[in-house]
Amino acid sequence: MTVVTEIESEVRSYCRIWPTVFSAAQGSRLTDESGREYLDFFSGAGALNYGHNHPHLKAALLDYLEQDAVVHSLDMSTTAKRRFLERFQEVVLEPRSLDYRVQFPGPTGTNAVEAALKLARKVTGREQAISFTNAFHGMTLGALAVTGNSMKRSGAGVPLGHASVMPYCEYMEDGDTLDYLELILADSGSGVDEPAAVIVETTQGEGGLKTASDTWLQRLAGICREHGMLLIVDDIQMGCGRTGPFFSFERAGIVPDLVCLSKSLSGYGLPMAVTLIRPDLDVWEPGEHNGTFRGFNPAFVTATAALDLWEGTDLPAEVDAKAETIERVLLGMIATGADGADTRGRGLAQGLVFDDPELTSRVVAEAFDRGLIIETSGPLGEVAKLMPPIVISDADLEEGLAIFADAVSAAVAWAGK
Numbered sequence: 001m002t003v004v005t006e007i008e009s010e011v012r013s014y015c016r017i018w019p020t021v022f023s024a025a026q027g028s029r030l031t032d033e034s035g036r037e038y039l040d041f042f043s044g045a046g047a048l049n050y051g052h053n054h055p056h057l058k059a060a061l062l063d064y065l066e067q068d069a070v071v072h073s074l075d076m077s078t079t080a081k082r083r084f085l086e087r088f089q090e091v092v093l094e095p096r097s098l099d100y101r102v103q104f105p106g107p108t109g110t111n112a113v114e115a116a117l118k119l120a121r122k123v124t125g126r127e128q129a130i131s132f133t134n135a136f137h138g139m140t141l142g143a144l145a146v147t148g149n150s151m152k153r154s155g156a157g158v159p160l161g162h163a164s165v166m167p168y169c170e171y172m173e174d175g176d177t178l179d180y181l182e183l184i185l186a187d188s189g190s191g192v193d194e195p196a197a198v199i200v201e202t203t204q205g206e207g208g209l210k211t212a213s214d215t216w217l218q219r220l221a222g223i224c225r226e227h228g229m230l231l232i233v234d235d236i237q238m239g240c241g242r243t244g245p246f247f248s249f250e251r252a253g254i255v256p257d258l259v260c261l262s263k264s265l266s267g268y269g270l271p272m273a274v275t276l277i278r279p280d281l282d283v284w285e286p287g288e289h290n291g292t293f294r295g296f297n298p299a300f301v302t303a304t305a306a307l308d309l310w311e312g313t314d315l316p317a318e319v320d321a322k323a324e325t326i327e328r329v330l331l332g333m334i335a336t337g338a339d340g341a342d343t344r345g346r347g348l349a350q351g352l353v354f355d356d357p358e359l360t361s362r363v364v365a366e367a368f369d370r371g372l373i374i375e376t377s378g379p380l381g382e383v384a385k386l387m388p389p390i391v392i393s394d395a396d397l398e399e400g401l402a403i404f405a406d407a408v409s410a411a412v413a414w415a416g417k
């Protein structure tokens with residue numbers, strides 16, 4: 001670790017929480033260079049929904065590389081890009097009766113968000129974006145302006161503008177928070193300029209696993225239509241099956257104007273992002289938004305192979321069943337010792353929230369000592385967050401949950417002493 005602590009910038013974070021050097025990974029397990037195995041309930045912050053080195057994706061990738069096929073291509077046409085677009089249409093869009101143009105922005109989530117915000121401003125001729133309390137949309141300036149976390153925001157070093165924050169679902173204990181949004185939009189004296197767009201996560205992956213109800217999302221979609229604001233769903237962390245369906249908003253039956261996807265889209269941890277655009281909103285000039293790494297063909301290849309996993313299987317039902325197991329175990333833990341904790345999240349993004357964030361950090365450390373990788377979520381890191389691969393076996397899920405329960409007991413005992 002010495003070279004890491006001496007040479008890598010102070011900005012590093014995960015290597016501080018998990019102080020070991022990882023050298024191999026397969027499925028839901030990581031191995032460090034001493035040979036110690038860890039169950040991975042972090043999944044690359046949602047970039048590894050299909051686990052590490054999935055054999056079907058790996059075979060497609062190795063086969064592609066063996067052929068000396070094109071690796072880098074900006075947005076030139078390649079066989080890999082064409083195949084991805086064909087399969088995305090066939091497997092994802094058509095069966096859901098969704099009609100979107102696919103934009104490849106730069107390869108990370110924040111690029112997909114920047115593209116969506118820029119396009120919404122261009123289409124509507126308005127500047128403001130509405131975001132929600134505890135949202136997380138990325139680190140570049142436009143995405144940071146619609147992100148809630150004060151520590152991340154302060155890193156910008158310049159004012160973050162052209163965005164107004166509204167209360168997320170159930171932010172206040174009483175009432176529907178969308179009453180407030182409607183009030184503000186209807187009041188020409190509210191001080192909020194007519195917004196170009198509303199950007200929302202269905203479950204807040206970084207902001208504490210708070211989840212918007214289906215009825216809240218439906219009402220939000222209606223308010224957007226009424227006020228000529230584009231609805232952007234940031235499905236970067238909750239998409240690609242993390243909460244069951246391919247798109248996390250499917251259950252609410254809403255159709256966003258713009259959708260941001262990244263993280264598990266390539267399925268292999270390779271960088272790739274898309275911004276999906278309602279066709280009539282695709283008013284970009286050629287090259288008006290670009291980026292050198294838009295066309296990373298190995299990611300197109302693994303993304304195409306990952307779509308095969310959605311055919312002939314019922315991944316949403318599998319996720320639902322595993323989610324029920326997690327919920328049952330978490331509720332059992334609350335009933336038998338983790339007093340004062342509460343459950344958060346949905347699907348395979350669930351966790352326990354504790355009053356004391358120090359206790360949550362302790363849970364993460366105790367889990368690591370016992371061979372389980374988990375991280376925290378929430379403005380104070382108060383939520384212990386469980387995000388196993390969505391294809392995890394029942395045996396690995398049970399094993400990881402048992403370790404988690406032990407880690408919570410140990411942390412609770414530590415806090416009580």
Ligand SMILES: Cc1ncc(COP(=O)(O)O)c(C=O)c1O
Pocket residue numbers: 045108109110111113136137138139201205206234235236237238262263
């Ligand atoms: C919901 C959401 N949006 C955007 C991002 C930013 O993605 P990236 O880190 O790839 O830029 C993240 C990353 O955690 C995210 O969870």
